[in-house]
Amino acid sequence: MSRADGLAQIPARAHGRADSRARRPRLARTETPTRGVGVVRRVAPPLVLVVLLLVVWQVAVVAFDVRPQVLPSPLRVVEQGWAYREQLWANTLPTLQVTLVGFAVSLLVGWVLAVAVDFSPWLRRALTPLLVVSQTLPIIAIAPLLIIWFGFGLLPKVVVIALVTFFPIAVGLIEGFAATDRQATNLLRSMGASRWEQFRLVRLPGALPRFFTALRIGITYAVTGAIFAEYVGATAGLGIFMNLQKNSFRTDLVLAAVVVTAVLSVALFALTYLVERLVIPWNRDV
Amino acid sequence: MSDLRVEGLTKAYPGLPVLDGVSFDVDTGEFVSVIGPSGCGKSTLFDVVAGMERPDSGRVLVDGKDATGRVDPFAYMPQQDLLFPWRTVLANTTLGLEVAGMPRSEARERARALFPTFGLAGFEDARPAQLSGGMRQRAALLRTVVQDRPVLLLDEPFGALDSLTRTGMQTWLADVRAGFGWTVVMVTHDIREAVLLSDRVVVLGPRPTTVRHEVVVDLPRPRDLATTTSVRFSEIAAELLGMLTLNAV
Ligand SMILES: Nc1ncnc2c1ncn2[C@@H]1O[C@H](COP(=O)(O)OP(=O)(O)O)[C@@H](O)[C@H]1O
Ligand SMILES: [Mg+2]
Numbered sequence: 001m002s003r004a005d006g007l008a009q010i011p012a013r014a015h016g017r018a019d020s021r022a023r024r025p026r027l028a029r030t031e032t033p034t035r036g037v038g039v040v041r042r043v044a045p046p047l048v049l050v051v052l053l054l055v056v057w058q059v060a061v062v063a064f065d066v067r068p069q070v071l072p073s074p075l076r077v078v079e080q081g082w083a084y085r086e087q088l089w090a091n092t093l094p095t096l097q098v099t100l101v102g103f104a105v106s107l108l109v110g111w112v113l114a115v116a117v118d119f120s121p122w123l124r125r126a127l128t129p130l131l132v133v134s135q136t137l138p139i140i141a142i143a144p145l146l147i148i149w150f151g152f153g154l155l156p157k158v159v160v161i162a163l164v165t166f167f168p169i170a171v172g173l174i175e176g177f178a179a180t181d182r183q184a185t186n187l188l189r190s191m192g193a194s195r196w197e198q199f200r201l202v203r204l205p206g207a208l209p210r211f212f213t214a215l216r217i218g219i220t221y222a223v224t225g226a227i228f229a230e231y232v233g234a235t236a237g238l239g240i241f242m243n244l245q246k247n248s249f250r251t252d253l254v255l256a257a258v259v260v261t262a263v264l265s266v267a268l269f270a271l272t273y274l275v276e277r278l279v280i281p282w283n284r285d286v
Numbered sequence: 287m288s289d290l291r292v293e294g295l296t297k298a299y300p301g302l303p304v305l306d307g308v309s310f311d312v313d314t315g316e317f318v319s320v321i322g323p324s325g326c327g328k329s330t331l332f333d334v335v336a337g338m339e340r341p342d343s344g345r346v347l348v349d350g351k352d353a354t355g356r357v358d359p360f361a362y363m364p365q366q367d368l369l370f371p372w373r374t375v376l377a378n379t380t381l382g383l384e385v386a387g388m389p390r391s392e393a394r395e396r397a398r399a400l401f402p403t404f405g406l407a408g409f410e411d412a413r414p415a416q417l418s419g420g421m422r423q424r425a426a427l428l429r430t431v432v433q434d435r436p437v438l439l440l441d442e443p444f445g446a447l448d449s450l451t452r453t454g455m456q457t458w459l460a461d462v463r464a465g466f467g468w469t470v471v472m473v474t475h476d477i478r479e480a481v482l483l484s485d486r487v488v489v490l491g492p493r494p495t496t497v498r499h500e501v502v503v504d505l506p507r508p509r510d511l512a513t514t515t516s517v518r519f520s521e522i523a524a525e526l527l528g529m530l531t532l533n534a535v
Pocket of ligand 1: 302322326331
C-alpha cells in the first residue's frame with residue numbers, strides 16, 4: 001500500500017537528507033528513460049510463463065488426442081476465433097459498452113458516497129456497515145431477479161456491474177480521505193481553511209494515489225461483471241455468445257471469447273495507468 | 287508584530303493531563319524558545335496557542351486582546367515539513383495566502399520575492415521531492431512567514447535534520463530573523479539551538495507540564511558559531527541542562 005499513500009511518505013523523505021544531495025530539477029528529468037526498461041521487466045516474466053503454458057497445453061492435446069469438445073488446442077482456439085472474428089467483434093462491442101456505462105455509474109456512486117461520508121460522521125457510521133452488507137449479496141441469485149424487474153436492456157447489467165465494482169472504489173476513497181495526516185489538517189486549520197478547503201487542498205489530492213489503486217481493482221471486476229450479467233440474460237454480448245457456444249459444444253469458441261475478455265480487461269487495466277500518469281504526475285512511484 | 291501572553295493554560299486528553307497551567311510572555315520582536323523533555327506537551331502547547339485545540343482553562347492574549355481559540359494571529363510551522371508532493375515548491379509556499387483569499391498571481395509574487403533569501407532560488411517549479419532536507423525546512427518556513435501573521439510558532443523546525451545541516455540552518459535563521467524582526471516562539475529540545483537563537487528560553491517540566499524556569503540569554507548579537515564557544519554560552523547551556531535534568535527519571 002505504500003505507493004498509494006502519498007502523504008505518509010512525506011515525513012520519511014524529510015529525514016536525514018543533507019543539503020549536498022539536493023537535485024536540480026533538470027537532473028531529475030533524466031531519470032525517465034529507465035522507465036521503458038521497467039515496463040519490459042514487468043511484462044516479460046508473465047509473458048514467458050503464458051507462452052510456456054500454451055506450449056505444454058498444445059503438446060498435451062496433440063499427444064493425448066483430446067477431443068476438441070472437451071479441450072481444444074490453443075492453436076484451434078485462435079484459428080476458430082479468427083474464423084468467427086466478425087461475430088466475436090459484434091458481441092464485444094455491446095459488452096464494452098455495458099462495461100463502460102456500468103463502471104461510469106459505479107464511479108459516480110462511489111465518489112458521491114465517499115465524499116458524503118467524508119463530510120458527515122453520521123453518514124460514515126450509517127453507511128459503512130451497509131456498504132459491507134452490499135458485498136455479501138449473492139449476485140448470482142440477484143442477477144436473474146434484476147432481469148425480471150428491469151428486462152433485458154442495459155439497466156440490469158449496469159446495476160450488476162455497479163454492484164460488484166462500486167465497493168472497492170468507495171472504500172478506497174473513504175480510506176484515502178481519512179488517511180490524511182492529522183498534522184496536515186492542523187496546518188490547514190492554522191491557515192484558516194474551511195472544511196471544504198481542507199478537502200479540496202489536502203484530502204482530495206492525497207487520496208488520489210489510493211483511488212487509482214481502487215480503480216484498477218474495480219475495472220477488472222467490471223468486465224467479468226458484464227460477462228456474468230450477459231450470461232444470465234442478454235440479446236448480445238460476449239456473455240451470451242459464450243452461453244450459446246457452450247450449449248452447442250463449441251468449447252473452442254467459448255475459449256476464444258474468454259481470450260477476448262481477458263484482452264479487454266488487460267487493456268482497460270493498462271488504461272488506468274495512463275490516466276493515472278496524466279492526472280497525478282507527481283506520484284512518481286507509479 | 288505583536289506581543290503574546292500565555293496565561294495558565296491547562297489541557298488534558300482523555301485520561302492524560304498534558305498542560306498543567308502554562309504561563310509565559312513574549313515581547314514584540316522577541317525570540318523565545320520553549321524547551322522540555324520529549325512528550326511533555328510542547329506540541330500540545332502550540333496546538334492550543336495556535337487555536338487548533340481549545341484549552342480546558344487559561345487564555346491566550348495577543349496585544350492584550352483575547353485570542354484564545356483564534357488561528358489568525360499565528361503562523362504555525364508543524365514538526366514535519368508537510369510539503370505536499372502534488373504542488374510545486376512555489377505553490378506549497380503560497381498555500382496560506384491562497385487560503386486567505388489572496389489572488390494567485392499576487393501570492394506567487396510575494397512568495398517568489400523571498401526565494402533568494404531562503405536559499406531556494408531556481409527551485410520555484412521543482413517538486414518537494416527534489417529538495418534536500420534543509421531546503422525542505424526552509425520552504426516550510428517560507429510558507430509560514432509569508433503569511434505575515436503577528437506571531438510565528440515554530441515546532442522543532444530543525445528536528446529532522448542531520449547535525450551539520452542543522453547548524454547551518456541555525457546560523458542562517460539567526461541572520462534572517464535579524465533582518466525581519468519577527469516575533470517568534472520556537473519549540474526545541476536542543477539546548478544549544480535554544481541558546482544560540484533566543485532572547486529568552488522557557489523551560490518546561492515533565493508531563494503534566496508547567497513552566498519550571500526562564501533564562502534570559504544576554505549574549506550579544508549578531509551571534510555566530512564563535513558565540514557557541516564563549517564562556518557565557520556554556521554557563522547558560524549548563525544552567526538549562528541543570529533545569530531540564532532536575533527530577534528527571
Ligand atoms: N490528539 C491527541 N490525543 C490524545 N493524546 C495526545 C494527542 N496529542 C498528543 N497527545 C499526547 O500528549 C502527550 C504530549 O504530546 P506532545 O505535545 O506531542 O509532546 P512533545 O511535543 O513535547 O513531544 C503525549 O503523551 C501524546 O501522546
Ligand atoms: Mg512535539
